[in-house]
Amino acid sequence: MLFVLHCIDKAGDGSLRMANREAHLAFLKANADAVRLGGPFLSDDGSRMVGSMLVIEAEDLAAAKAWAAGDPYAKAGVFENVDIRPWKAVVGTTQIS
Numbered sequence: 001m002l003f004v005l006h007c008i009d010k011a012g013d014g015s016l017r018m019a020n021r022e023a024h025l026a027f028l029k030a031n032a033d034a035v036r037l038g039g040p041f042l043s044d045d046g047s048r049m050v051g052s053m054l055v056i057e058a059e060d061l062a063a064a065k066a067w068a069a070g071d072p073y074a075k076a077g078v079f080e081n082v083d084i085r086p087w088k089a090v091v092g093t094t095q096i097s
Contacts (some may be wrong), residue, residue: 003064007052023072
């Protein structure tokens, strides 16, 4: 089942995100089999990252939440809010199974 992780960073200059970015990217690479799509949200002027959006595949909502909790960004407290919802791909150019 697919899940969307909608993550919004805590207010600040982004230094906590940047301090944990390499670990986050390593986590995504190590878990590439679960990740279908992802990337950062940007500030209105596009100058910095202010959150993350991921589409992952997980067995159920509990597994998706556990997966998200393992992300170094989550462990470091980068996010102010994380919303995880089941999702169904219907349109678009990216083939998501």
